[in-house]
Amino acid sequence: MATSHPLPEPNDGNLETFSVVWLDAAINDTKFINAQRRIGKSIHYLKTFTKVDDCEKYLKSMHEGDRIVLIDGVTEELDEVVVLVLSIQDKSRIQRILDQPLALDIFDTRANQGKSSTELNGQFVHSQLLINCLMRMRSTPNDKADFVSFLKKAYAHNESNLTIVREFERDYTPNQALHWYTRPCFLFQILNKALRVQNVDVLYLIRFFIRDVGRQLEEYKLISPITLYRYQLMSKEELDALRNSVGQLISVNSFFSTSRDRDIAFFLLSAAGPSNNDCQKVIFEIHADPRLESIKAFADITAFSAIQNEEEVLMTLGSIFRLVSIRRHDLGWVIQMRLCSENDHDLKPIIDKIKYDVYGDDNARSNAGTYGHVLSLMGKYSEAEKYFNLIRSELCPDDKKLGACYQNLAILAAKKGNHDKSLELEQKALAIKREKLGSDDPHVADVLCNMSGSYYEKGDYKQALETCNNALAIYKRTLGEDDLKIAGCYLNMGSIHEKIGKNIEALEYFHKALSIQEKHLPSDHYSLGQSHQNIGMLQYLLGHSEVSLEHFKKALQTYEKSCASQDINFAYTYYGMGCVYISKKMFSEALMYSTKARDIFLKQLPPSHPSVFAVERNIQHIKRFTK
Incomplete structure (x- = not known):
């Protein structure tokens, strides 16, 4: 039941780094149109405007690092304009490489770097994971055909490029990857811009070419x-x-x-x-x-x-x-x-652990599902959902892998705050896994554990606790008392007990979870951060503000090494720190952390989510005291 990849539509954006932007009120006059046609034979992307406001809006929307030639208000000597633009385009391949902005990530080993370290190290980890996933991709018969179809749409009005696209379609083979990479055409430009701005749809389409270039470099390495x-x-x-x-x-x-x-x-x-x-x-x-x-x-x-x-x-x-x-x-x-x-x-242990979580076997190939998993880890939830749905569309109705697809989609729905949808998808996953694996399989317990989290978010704490206990019983029977999945259950049970006012019991569960995690996980794994975050909030509720801050700071240190800067875990930790500083009447610090939390919540959650209301309430409370 295999289907080809649902192609992303080439939108009004430029796939490449270089472009020409032409602003003139008379741009649609015949003499201008003829000049545009001449430029269009060599320039891959030409954008025209008649209004200054529209042009300015477009320029502001461009990616940092894009290179443009801006033509403004030229009414005479159009031949000279055309010659100038084409001379800029007709540089050697070396010069075009030099003008390409570099896509760099920095891993900063220095402690206490705050947000800058978060952005640098989180990007470093996730860029490495994304690249690793692309290089592992399985080949499919439709790889080249899908990419060619995309190119034909993107360059539908550029005959010179279409000629090269047809040549690529006819002649390209994996052992020609380096030749095509070095050829002065759109392919080099598209690949490097997609990598720089992390256009994950284009990267997925061009994955076969990335893999082929990598294999040739390995084959002929110095x-x-x-x-x-x-x-x-x-x-x-x-x-x-x-x-x-x-x-x-x-x-x-x-x-x-x-x-x-x-x-x-x-x-x-x-x-x-x-x-x-x-x-x-x-x-x-x-x-x-x-x-x-x-x-x-x-x-x-x-x-x-x-x-x-x-x-x-x-x-x-x-x-x-x-x-x-x-x-x-x-x-x-x-x-x-x-x-x-x-x-x-120092990030190798954390990257290796995440790779194991994604692939299991270090030599395993990746597919749309693992690509979706990596995108989810990067905080790209909408993009991840697209690739999980792609896998679902390719499976037969009785395929046991459908259970994993529904489970992944349910986790994404929960991360986006849609817990009704998450439970609906988890029920589908649960039915498939019970049918295919039996009721006492750890994979069934995985679904139950996730369902417990959704019941918790909906405020149904009785059902959440019952479901979590069912998962815990299966894990203990099949995995023993010291498995990481047991730790996950303890985390859920701690959160539930916290909500029903049993804070001492909740704290015990969180410490049990942390004890197991510390035996199995590298010191910078994000799961340890979640446990410190939970303990920090409990210590705050118990009135132990200094101990609370200590655990919140440990959570941040962990997330800085392993999470993207806009990961929802940062928001919950910032929110907790804001609460502590409010209790200490340190309103400047409280406002700073509460604002950081709100900014991430608003990007990751719907405006009506309880967490958004809670942090907004805190900010208003702070402002009343600082007027």
Whole structure:
């Protein structure tokens, strides 16, 4: 019952980094239309406007790092305009690589970095998980056909691109991936922009190409140490972030193009215009030793390149580097980096544990379902739902995997605050799993445990406790007394007892859960953060404000290593800290944390959710005392 991927529709956005924006009140006159047609033969994306407000709105909506040529109010000498634009487009592939903004994530090992550390380390973890998932993807017969269909829609009005699309459709094979990657066409642009802005739909469509490039790099990888160079234009903000991260780890979330030739890099540095407040010139000097264990592959791709004599060495997507130093040069900056092993960072245990949770077997392939799981971990709930539904649509009605699909969709519905829908989906999952696996299977208990959470959120604490006890009994019979799933039940039971006013019993359950988790999980696993968060709230309710803050801070430290900055867990911890500071009459701190909680709640939950009301009530309370 397999179906091809439901293609994302190419919307009004630009799939690539480069574009032309043309503003003129008479843009629809014949002479302008002819000029647009000439430009459109080479420029992949041309956007026209007759009104300043519309143009300004569009420019503000563009992704940071997009490159544009803006033509404003030219009424004469259209031939010169066309020639200028086409000359900008007709740069060598090397120069277009240099102008591409880099997709970088920083892993900051320094403690007490607050929100900045949260954003950096959470992004680092989730970018690595997303890349790993894309590289593991199974091949399907429809992979190339789906991508070609998407391209034909995207470039329906660009005949020069359609010609290349038809050639790709006819000729592409996996052993030509590097040739197509280096070819001066839209493919390189689409892939790198999708990676930079995390356009997960386009990345899913192009997954086969990502995998093919990675396999060729592995096949032809270099085996001796080498020093590589890359000239790059960077924004001042990007450079400042790197200057503040010397000694830290950097993940490059694209295939990273470099050169063996130092002279070329420094020639480009000298030939470029002067740096300014917005744009800085840098040279990356990279030391790479492929003899290290678990090092990502890199290969000299000159023999495969569509453009010869570049001495190009391409590094695998998601390569990790140690930022050794940054120093001034007469003409710009020199950034020294060292390619690192995948074992050479403190986040490896947490990434490995999440991989195990997603895949089980370290060699397992990924599919739309595991892609959805990773997107859910990244906080992209709507996107994750799409891919779980894709898997569901491909399964036969009696397939036992349907139970897992319904369960995943139920978890997403609960995360989005729709607990009625979550329970409806859990009931479907429960019926399938009981039929296929029997009533005493741990997977049945998984569903019951999740259902308990939804009953809890709906305020049906009696049903929540009964359902959780049923799950706990199955786990103890099948898994023993010390399994992580037992810890999950204890967490649920602690929350239920807290709601019915039995705070001492609740605290005991939370400590039982934490004790089991600490035996099995790496110290930065997000589940430990959830336990500290729960204990923190109980200690607050019991009047132990200092102990409460201690646990809330431990929760934040854990989330900073393992969660995206907008993860709902941050919101609940910030909310709890706001409550503690209100009780201590420290209203400045209370307002800061309550506002952080509200901002995340409003992004992740419907406006009518009780958590939104609770934090808004706290903020109003604080403001009354600070007038």
